[in-house]
Amino acid sequence: MTEPDRDLAPETPAAAARLVANHRRFLAFLQARVGSRALAEDILQDAFVRGLGKLDGLRDEESAIAWFYRVLRNAVIDHQRRDAAASRRLDALAAELDPIAPASETHGAVCQCVGQLADNLKPEYAEALRRIELDGVAVKDYAAEAGITAGNAAVRVFRAREALRRQVMRSCGTCAEHGCLDCTCAGPCGDAPKRA
DSSP, X not given: OXXXXXXXXXXXXXXXXXXXXXXXXXHHHHHHHHSOHHHHHXXXXXXXXXXXXXXXXXXXXXXXXXXXXXXXXXXHHHHHHHHHHHHHHHHHHHHHHSOOOOOHHHHTTSOHHHHHXXXXXXXXXXXXXXXIIISOOOHHHHHHHHTSOHHHHHHHHHHHHHHHHHHHHHHHXXXXXXXXXXXXXXXXXXXOOSOO
């Protein structure tokens, strides 16, 4: 009786014991395909949980190993599909957040207090808005500059825009709701709340 077999309860089927005995081989198989031991362990654990309940349908314990390798291959494929889909969604969000060049006639007409309000945001939010909105840097390029992922940069820009919107609403009130381009609200900007 091998070491893993002693740890199993007597009612554990032979096929399950065989799978547990091959744990290290399965883990090495997964790690070679996903590149991360932690991720390989997560995938293997999930496959064990799903697979152990389906062992009753196997003809013999020899087919259990081949069957489980198929389960693991499918799990890797599923992981890669989910990862690719998440990456596509983050890329789409980053592209959506890339600045649109303002018309030259409106660029100079933007409320000056918005710039002052942006300075009251968290420093990383203010910098993200400055680089992306004012300097026209693409989100992915800003991400590289800041040493963060494109997805993280997209989220940061989204949150910065929301925080700035809240600041403008607090400071300019109805002027901001109606899209004022020639703002004369010099007073409230200096009194704007700090760090939204």
